[in-house]
Amino acid sequence: MAEVNLDWTSLSFKYRKTDAIIVSRYKDGQWSKPEISKDFDFHFSAFAGIFHYANASFEGLKAFHGIDGKIRLFRPDENAKRLARSGKRLGMAYPSEEMFIEMCCMCVRENLAYLPPYGFGSSMYLRPVLLGVNPQLGIASSTEVLFCVMCAPVGTYSGAKILTPGTAVISRNYDRAAPNGTGSYKLAANYATSLYPYNMAHNQGYRELLFLDPATKTKIDEFGSSNFLAIKGNSYVTPLSDSVLPSITNKSLQAVAEDFGYTVEKRAVPVEELAEFDEVNACGTAVVITPICSVDDKLTLESTEIVKTYKIPSGDECGKASRKFYDRIRGIQDGLEEDTHNWCLVL
Ligand code: PLP
Ligand code: COI
Numbered sequence: 001m002a003e004v005n006l007d008w009t010s011l012s013f014k015y016r017k018t019d020a021i022i023v024s025r026y027k028d029g030q031w032s033k034p035e036i037s038k039d040f041d042f043h044f045s046a047f048a049g050i051f052h053y054a055n056a057s058f059e060g061l062k063a064f065h066g067i068d069g070k071i072r073l074f075r076p077d078e079n080a081k082r083l084a085r086s087g088k089r090l091g092m093a094y095p096s097e098e099m100f101i102e103m104c105c106m107c108v109r110e111n112l113a114y115l116p117p118y119g120f121g122s123s124m125y126l127r128p129v130l131l132g133v134n135p136q137l138g139i140a141s142s143t144e145v146l147f148c149v150m151c152a153p154v155g156t157y158s159g160a161k162i163l164t165p166g167t168a169v170i171s172r173n174y175d176r177a178a179p180n181g182t183g184s185y186k187l188a189a190n191y192a193t194s195l196y197p198y199n200m201a202h203n204q205g206y207r208e209l210l211f212l213d214p215a216t217k218t219k220i221d222e223f224g225s226s227n228f229l230a231i232k233g234n235s236y237v238t239p240l241s242d243s244v245l246p247s248i249t250n251k252s253l254q255a256v257a258e259d260f261g262y263t264v265e266k267r268a269v270p271v272e273e274l275a276e277f278d279e280v281n282a283c284g285t286a287v288v289i290t291p292i293c294s295v296d297d298k299l300t301l302e303s304t305e306i307v308k309t310y311k312i313p314s315g316d317e318c319g320k321a322s323r324k325f326y327d328r329i330r331g332i333q334d335g336l337e338e339d340t341h342n343w344c345l346v347l
Pocket of ligand 2: 059060061225226284285286287
């Protein structure tokens with residue numbers, strides 16, 4: 001295994017070339033045998049659906065180098081199921097759970113030099129993608145599909161120190177999803193929709209952009225990169241909404257919260273309830289748990305006038321409950337804590 005000269009302490013969430021990607025193609029009703037490729041450039045038609053109609057879905061999951069030297073993949077079966085759901089929504093072929101997991105394991109094995117060692121708070125992010133590649137002109141689901149698993153060593157999503165709180169702003173005049181749309185599927189198109197308002201929020205210095213339910217704009221949906229979770233007394237509150245991505249991290253944190261004796265409330269969350277929460281976080285594979293210290297509300301993202309700022313009481317610190325949940329989940333991923341829910345796949 002070739003040594004790579006990386007500073008494991010200063011990784012954020014950036015593209016970094018690794019050794020190999022794992023590729024399979026679906027054509028004429030079957031998937032090809034997954035191949036290890038050192039060539040990171042795909043070759044397919046300029047008429048491929050992915051280029052015109054966003055016939056694409058992706059996933060995100062992580063591999064961890066544990067304190068015991070073991071390599072753990074966190075809940076890959078859940079990502080496989082979610083990709084299958086997205087594939088169905090796009091009307092295109094998707095890999096079986098077994099194939100998905102096998103290709104994720106191959107990707108980790110072929111890029112071992114890039115797996116951050118234990119103790120730096122870093123991990124290997126796996127990015128499976130499903131792309132429609134046959135040439136077409138009219139709007140149609142793809143009949144030929146490329147499934148590829150690639151990876152990169154990562155630290156925190158924002159580049160800030162782990163659990164450093166950041167600010168958020170509410171998106172009142174841009175939606176990431178439509179009512180009865182694809183918000184609950186992990187489709188590439190959802191992210192393209194969010195780029196314009198995201199750029200604006202980032203240029204204004206906000207770390208996160210909080211989207212509302214697109215039908216009534218009165219309830220919290222989720223952040224552009226992650227789910228919303230709040231702590232209120234002994235309750236773990238997270239939005240129940242058709243336009244929110246079903247986050248595997250959120251689902252896992254809910255189980256952890258219940259293990260700690262918290263009540264999990266999955267329900268509509270009115271925007272004004274932001275004034276009542278003790279702790280607010282973004283949660284997801286890339287962001288893990290990212291505390292939010294304040295949320296600005298403006299009539300439009302373009303506006304310079306802030307109508308209201310919700311200051312979250314945990315302020316510049318990560319809240320106590322959130323920290324406890326973070327430590328438990330990271331402990332399970334790092335092999336420090338017993339995996340009582342049987343979440344990790346040991347390679
Ligand atoms: N919401 C959105 C919009 C996301 O992109 C992600 C990331 O995958 C999540 C939530 C969190 O999902 P998960 O915890 O499965 O990574
Ligand atoms: C993830 O957390 O895996 C995501 O996909 C979020 C973002 C990087 C798109």
